[in-house]
Amino acid sequence: MDKSQDRSGRDGARSGALRLLAAVEEGATLDEAAALIEGAAPPDRARARRLAREVLRRQARADALLAPFLARRPRPEIQRILRLATVEMLALGEAPHGAVNAAVALARASGPKGQAASGMVNAVLRKVSASAETWVGLPPQHMPGWLRKPIVAAWGKPAARAIEAAHEAGAPLDLTPKAADCPGDALPTGSHRLPAGTQVSALPGYDAGDWWVQDAAAAMAVRVLDPQPGETVADLCAAPGGKTLQLATAGSRVTALDISESRLARVAENLARCGLAAEIVAGDALTWRPEEPLDAVLLDAPCSATGTIRRHPELPLIRDGAGLRDLTALQARLIDHALTLLRPGGRLVYATCSLLPAEGEEQLAAALSRHPGLTVEPPQAPGIQPGWITEQGGLRLRPDLWPERGGMDGFFIARLRKSA
Numbered sequence: 001m002d003k004s005q006d007r008s009g010r011d012g013a014r015s016g017a018l019r020l021l022a023a024v025e026e027g028a029t030l031d032e033a034a035a036l037i038e039g040a041a042p043p044d045r046a047r048a049r050r051l052a053r054e055v056l057r058r059q060a061r062a063d064a065l066l067a068p069f070l071a072r073r074p075r076p077e078i079q080r081i082l083r084l085a086t087v088e089m090l091a092l093g094e095a096p097h098g099a100v101n102a103a104v105a106l107a108r109a110s111g112p113k114g115q116a117a118s119g120m121v122n123a124v125l126r127k128v129s130a131s132a133e134t135w136v137g138l139p140p141q142h143m144p145g146w147l148r149k150p151i152v153a154a155w156g157k158p159a160a161r162a163i164e165a166a167h168e169a170g171a172p173l174d175l176t177p178k179a180a181d182c183p184g185d186a187l188p189t190g191s192h193r194l195p196a197g198t199q200v201s202a203l204p205g206y207d208a209g210d211w212w213v214q215d216a217a218a219a220m221a222v223r224v225l226d227p228q229p230g231e232t233v234a235d236l237c238a239a240p241g242g243k244t245l246q247l248a249t250a251g252s253r254v255t256a257l258d259i260s261e262s263r264l265a266r267v268a269e270n271l272a273r274c275g276l277a278a279e280i281v282a283g284d285a286l287t288w289r290p291e292e293p294l295d296a297v298l299l300d301a302p303c304s305a306t307g308t309i310r311r312h313p314e315l316p317l318i319r320d321g322a323g324l325r326d327l328t329a330l331q332a333r334l335i336d337h338a339l340t341l342l343r344p345g346g347r348l349v350y351a352t353c354s355l356l357p358a359e360g361e362e363q364l365a366a367a368l369s370r371h372p373g374l375t376v377e378p379p380q381a382p383g384i385q386p387g388w389i390t391e392q393g394g395l396r397l398r399p400d401l402w403p404e405r406g407g408m409d410g411f412f413i414a415r416l417r418k419s420a
């Protein structure tokens, strides 16, 4: 690639990122907004998404740095340009002249008001480029109150700050091996880890289905369930299927159920790529029932997904916690129904990719009080550290665990045994 191609790719990625950021301000997820940049070349689309994510992880921090340099709050499109250039220069190591020139060009191209603001953009960003020390002293952006409050109440302010730092740092790429040959560094829990930004389809073993992408914390639910060859296991909320693949790899007879037919297509694709088998069923986990009682059930319940903010940094900006009451009520009903599907002595693993105790620890306590015969079995799997196990015997995983290794998603996992 020559220099001018590279520059035009970067410029395309910047305007793509700005389009994505504008869509997030309107309430879209980055996945939903992806259609806006569909016309760009695949590497530019990937760059645009990466840039947008990096800005979303730090936009409050960028705003705090910019505020003293601004006489009044700029128009939203100009503020986005300023944030983008700030993050490029101070967090991503972009050379100031390139980032500033690109920002001025983007401001000019945004219309007459942008043209009028381009001098201000230039002057402000020159000050920003000389503010590396101030930037380093600013804290990572806070989670919104509806999320931060319960986290502070459960684990204290230092933990909330450590989680925020992990959100800002983003997520590496984790793989779950099916075969012994799997790229990346082996983690103590059995997942393999590669640096963020690694191109998945270029890794050896992708086409052969020797592994699949799955965060190290997400992979723990099935390890805690410990499925055995020949056991009957239902994966009640299966799509896109990372956990179904783990269950099938163990040699269990797996039913993969999900309410979404379109998402189930992903499960089928993933099974086919990895040469694994499961019965795929479209249905409602609140009413579905197998012909025979099951040895085990995995309930990876729908939740706030607040454990995945490292890879979905738009989530705190577009959610307000309003749906939480309905979600926790649904989770409790799903647990109650899942227990009726088990044979006596069968086991249920309940999991949510949530940082909220209401979807984890409190859900476990409530299930135990609703079902007197039910017991919790403390999680046993390689790599689990004693400090990750809650008083009640659940497994609490947080983004600030393993800081030296690059963290993990937030998850709550509990292994329950139905009385025999």
Ligand SMILES: C[S@@+](CC[C@H](N)C(=O)[O-])C[C@H]1O[C@@H](n2cnc3c(N)ncnc32)[C@H](O)[C@@H]1O
Pocket (backbone or CB within 6 Å): 236, 237, 238, 239, 240, 241, 242, 243, 244, 257, 258, 259, 260, 263, 283, 284, 285, 286, 300, 301, 302, 303, 353
């Ligand atoms: C957290 S995701 C599951 C992720 C999946 N276990 C994996 O590891 O790839 C939750 C899933 O629950 C499904 N879902 C939501 N409500 C459901 C219901 N009532 N019955 C079955 N599936 C449901 C959603 O369609 C979604 O695919």
